[in-house]
Amino acid sequence: MTAIVSVKNLRKSYAGGFEALKSVNLEIAEGEILALLGPNGAGKTTLISTICGITSPTSGTVTVGGHDTQKDYRAARAMIGLVPQEISLEPFETVRASVQFSRGLFGKPRDDGKVDEILAQLSLDDKKDRKIMTLSGGMKRRVLIAKALAHEPRVLFLDEPSAGVDVELRKDMWAVVAGLKASGVTIILTTHYIEEAEAIADRVGIIAKGEILLIQDKAELMAQMGKKQLRIDLAAPAAEIPAALAKYALHRAPDGQSLTYTYDTKGPRTGITTLLNDLQNAGLQMKDLQTQQSSLEDIFVGLVKEE
Numbered sequence: 004m005t006a007i008v009s010v011k012n013l014r015k016s017y018a019g020g021f022e023a024l025k026s027v028n029l030e031i032a033e034g035e036i037l038a039l040l041g042p043n044g045a046g047k048t049t050l051i052s053t054i055c056g057i058t059s060p061t062s063g064t065v066t067v068g069g070h071d072t073q074k075d076y077r078a079a080r081a082m083i084g085l086v087p088q089e090i091s092l093e094p095f096e097t098v099r100a101s102v103q104f105s106r107g108l109f110g111k112p113r114d115d116g117k118v119d120e121i122l123a124q125l126s127l128d129d130k131k132d133r134k135i136m137t138l139s140g141g142m143k144r145r146v147l148i149a150k151a152l153a154h155e156p157r158v159l160f161l162d163e164p165s166a167g168v169d170v171e172l173r174k175d176m177w178a179v180v181a182g183l184k185a186s187g188v189t190i191i192l193t194t195h196y197i198e199e200a201e202a203i204a205d206r207v208g209i210i211a212k213g214e215i216l217l218i219q220d221k222a223e224l225m226a227q228m229g230k231k232q233l234r235i236d237l238a239a240p241a242a243e244i245p246a247a248l249a250k251y252a253l254h255r256a257p258d259g260q261s262l263t264y265t266y267d268t269k270g271p272r273t274g275i276t277t278l279l280n281d282l283q284n285a286g287l288q289m290k291d292l293q294t295q296q297s298s299l300e301d302i303f304v305g306l307v308k309e310e
């Protein structure tokens with residue numbers, strides 16, 4: 004993997020001592036869409052602002068395109084586009100002037116053709132002469148993205164791109180993100196919508212209390228979602244799992260009242276029939292059976308609760 008962003012042992016303690024990031028390590032591959040999923044206060048915004056060099060880390064390093072964000076801030080920052088969570092736009096400005104202004108902030112020469120290209124990419128071509136105050140919420144979000152792309156960054160950070168927007172607008176945003184990826188931009192987005200991560204990410208990272216608990220290919224996570232669990236309630240508690248059942252890798256509830264078997268729904272056979280036979284042969288009596296499907300949501304909730 005060629006990493007365009009590399010985060011090493013990143014820690015951030017705020018004044019007062021609160022540890023918002025606890026030794027985060029992260030490599031982001033060029034061209035991927037990484038979704039950082041986490042509950043409120045997990046540290047997502049802190050992580051993004053620290054990677055972008057807006058918040059200084061307590062320790063650790065971040066490089067973007069090989070440039071250290073502390074030692075070589077300008078070069079690193081020039082490679083980054085940041086779309087903030089809050090909409091902050093100049094209401095009386097036209098869309099085009101606003102995007103041109105953002106480009107100028109990075110010392111890029113004026114290039115009307117380039118700005119028009121960016122506006123077209125975000126389907127804002129017919130709005131470029133409109134004053135920002137006349138735009139809908141969805142269009143304003145597109146302007147924010149256009150401004151973040153104005154200096155042609157290679158990495159785009161989107162902080163909660165669809166917080167508080169309706170389902171339709173959210174889907175619209177997903178299409179925009181897919182289009183940006185197709186144009187070669189690496190995208191890191193934070194979200195607390197699991198469905199958003201499912202819909203657009205190549206990789207999913209789960210963050211809670213300042214730590215990355217899991218970071219995995221979405222397809223692999225989906226494969227895990229193909230697993231189901233069979234819970235077997237026993238007539239009498241089992242003190243231990245009989246040796247004859249070891250091959251099923253059962254999970255025994257702490258009170259011994261139930262055993263859980265995890266199986267792959269996509270596999271050629273589930274193994275349930277032989278398990279139930281072996282269970283009987285081992286002298287365990289069943290009282291009830293239940294199955295449940297694990298989802299990304301279960302994985303997420305389970306991990307975050309464990310924390």
Ligand SMILES: Nc1ncnc2c1ncn2[C@@H]1O[C@H](COP(=O)(O)OP(=O)(O)OP(=O)(O)O)[C@@H](O)[C@H]1O
Nearest residue numbers: 017018021023041042043044045046047048049050
């Ligand atoms: N400037 C600050 N000073 C002190 N504590 C802060 C500061 N900024 C954030 N925090 C704390 O750090 C923790 C992480 O905040 P952060 O905004 O990074 O979380 P988040 O995952 O982005 O949450 P949300 O989804 O609500 O935006 C929170 O507990 C927050 O209260």
